[in-house]
Amino acid sequence: MGISRFEELIAWQKARVLAASIYQITAQGAFSKDFGFKDQIQRAGVSVMSNVAEGFERGSSAEFHQYLVIAKASCAELRAQLYLAHDVGYIDQKLFNETMELAEEVARLVGGLRASVKRQGITK
Structure with a gap:
């Protein structure tokens, strides 16, 4: 594969963009004052990129795969929370459409990476 650092993974790069966008969105208006919801959606965004990175650094394909499963689930959690943010007018x-599109792209990338790791037994 030739990747030696998690920062080289496109899935991690896009997850980083998604997390930053969530932080920007939650700093605005009424969203910024809903501390519980703001914290929850921020944690979900950070979890996606963090689990990709942590899994990669674990060194075994089985552990990397498991962390990618968690990252993909966190991305689903974030997408569910985007619906609520839209529903309540935040x-x-x-x-909503722009952020959901990015979140869906991240989910596809993480899912594809997970499938690749499972198939090839990729380790760092």
């Missing part, structure tokens, strides 16, 4: 339709 984000408008345009921002």
